[in-house]
Amino acid sequence: MSWESVARRSRILAYGTAGLLVVAGAVCGALIDGVVGQALAIALITVGLGGALLLLFYEVGLSEDRARAREEERRRRRRG
DSSP: OOOSSSSSHHHHHHHHHHHHHHHHHHHHHHOOHHHHHHEEEEHHHHHHHHHHHHHHHHHHHHHHHHHHHHHHHHHHHHOO
8 A cells, every 4th residue: 555545644643653752752751760761761762753764764765656657657658
């Protein structure tokens, strides 16, 4: 399934979840003292930022696929 076929609401949910994990990590780091708070903060922030980065890579890949498909269609039209 391509990202284009995913509803806008689902895209917002995906990026929102990644952002929420980052915020939750910052809150855990601020509210929970000691090593446990630091570990939670590092883990949640890393997962949130990593998820957002993966979503961005996915979007870039899909845009390259769309460009490649358009170019292939142009070539087919030129050949007749």
